[in-house]
Amino acid sequence: MTRSALEFDRVSKSFFGVAALSDVTLSIPEGCLLGLIGENGAGKSTLMNALAGVITPDQGTMRLFGVPFHPTCPADATRAGIAFIHQELNLFSNLSVVDNLYIDGFPRLCRLPIIDKRKAYRQAAELLTAVDLCLSPATPIELLTPGERQLVEIAKALGRNARIIIFDEPTTSLTAAERSKLFQVIDNLRREGRTIIYISHSLDDVLRLADTIAVLRDGKLVSTGPGDQYSANRMVADMVGREIAQMYPARASAPGPESVLDVKSLTQPGMIKDISFTLHEGEVLGVFGLMGSGRSELARIVYGLDPFKSGSIRVRGTDAGAPSPIRSIRNGVAFVTENRRQEGLLMEAPVSENIDLSSLRRYARYGSARIIDRRAALKAARQMAESLQIKSGSIDRHRAKHLSGGNQQKVVIAKWLLTDPGILILDEPTRGIDVGAKYELYSIINDLASRGTAILYISSELEELTGMCDRILVMSNGEIQAQFRHSEFDQESVLQAAFRGRTTANQTEANGEN
């Protein structure tokens, strides 16, 4: 009989009168990996924030190895052996890896308040080796990829000798290789007897990793039990509160003959090479590639965020020249970027203003006075928020920064959908979003396509692309390696194409690190 590492007893928390957690009672045995799942806004991060001292619960108690535990600040939790790897990583990108590892407790030179630099570097190097990361501890965080940053966070947890480690959606921005490396590291941690809480929207990952599963819905614990008692279907049903029969809604329309976006021999040294494709009216064109294959770079160049050296981009038959974001918006091109949080939100502004931001022009009234018809704008924002199931307080008051991670993602998507674009570029739109909302987003995409919008859909989830797209382009090493029509979709050959030219790409990555 193993003892409990952690017990929550009737823990509740509300924000501005809205309950985010109500009466959560849950116990986690020592050395166990708990998979914590739930829809966006279900309260997963909030529960972990309570444990890590980021917030204090309104009611209820927590026990750590049988002892009552009431952290009042994150430092309390760290001291008690809890490490929290946040959904949005909590690193200082202006500082080096060592600084980040020891920022709240550097090794000191004989008790003086002076940092023992040599010792810090040596220990840091050991920790980095333990998580299989070949980097100098002096490297600034800003030069690391998201996957490497994740591993730095884990190294930090190891350095504290944390007994309980919380992963809040750790895989959202990892490459496939980084993800399997992460799983290996997690397996090692579990073997060492550490207790792990793993939050994710990737149900397959949770099924694969978890010993125990707990499901939250609307701040309540709806079910918990050993991992082998759960199937993907049961997880979805528990999370959403109803059965979801199919993952992908059926498409009613087919692409039209007219081409709206014509890309010819687009080349930018170091990024992409000789890319040509045509996007038709009402077509959903998938772009598949591993991370670092050039798919996001292609999107940024087409939208006008980055320059290109040669080639051409034609929108509806006219040459767009060197595109800029402003010209793209005027041409009816919308771009949902991969880094939605950094590039897409006004954190202090209410949800509705964020949603309206890019389509305000449409609500300008009274001729040249261009005064915004706020009521119409708010109504449109509310409709969009409802159809994407954004979980928020009153949207004209609730600030974007107070939304859950997944709901923030939805707000950015809502903003671009509302512009009613002629060409929509989506880069990993379902990342961090729960199953129910995914289905809604797919339906909206189908709906847009049937009304003639051309969609460029970038994703690293092959299944998603095969479920949604008319055609798929496969990229690797900055080039298009293959192209498949809907009837030819075949997992095996797509993956093969995606790995083509990877060896040289890896060399480049190694060069970049020097």
Next chain:
Amino acid sequence: MNERRNKLVSILLNNMPMLLFVLLLIAFGAIAPESLQYQNIENAFKQASYIGIVAIGMTFVLLTGGIDLSVGSNMYVSAVIAGLAMQRYSVGAGPALLLCLVVGAVFGTINAIAVTKLRILPFVATLAMMVSGRGVGLMFSKSRAVAFPDPVTGLGSAELFSLLPYPIVIFALVVGGAALLLHRTQLGRQIYALGYDKEVARKAGINADRVQAAAYILCGLFAALGGFVSVVQLGNVNAGFGKGDEFDAIAAAVLGGVSLFGGVGRVFPGVVLGAVFIQAISIGLVSAQVDLYLHPLITAAVIFSAVLADSLRNTYLKKLSRRNIRLEV
């Protein structure tokens, strides 16, 4: 080939303060070769030492992402109180310096409380202190100049081992101490962390309020020390003492590469060069006999172009540091 050029460009851009400084020296050499004598250069450093010390204090606050507009008034109050103590109670130079530093630290502590406990925006809190601080100083001095006695003012022209003037020695010690504090102590690293993002710092287990408070207190302490070093050279404190120095200090820090957004910048060589730079411009303008009314305009133009160059640099560096995904042959 291209690689190497990029590397060179990024080295140059990363050492912008140094580069500007060299350019300035070349300009002086071309316009007025006699200005590059050892004596003139020593003078530039000597006169720059007080503003340099204040600028280093300011750097702590700027690194946290804040600002301290009250350093000029702080210099005034602490110097007035130290001067009066010497005049009325004939305390010695050592205790007077100590008193001056204590007043400066108290001044900084008030700022720290206003910013961390009362949660007033740094700009507003220190602006209030700038106004009220000078008022308090004027109350003590009755708006009259306060003269410092001889033994103290003698220090202004004295030299260590008859080699280096004391102001430069003190400046050098401050630079060394500040660099040690920022790069080799936990507090220093946490100041940088705080400047990146206060909420992230809190989640990382840093006592963010305490670190922020420390920055303001250190800034107050260094402002008072800078003021003392200046008085020692001037001999007395008149009612306008320190007025406008807050802007020179901020300009010196920014010229030296400290970001107003926090989290980025170094004391050495950056801020040191920034301070000497500002002083050198005015010395250069005087020795080139430029119209007095043009001085502020020219100084402003130089600072503006330095800051502009800095922001261009950041955009360019960001571009350079993007990883390539393809290997081009």
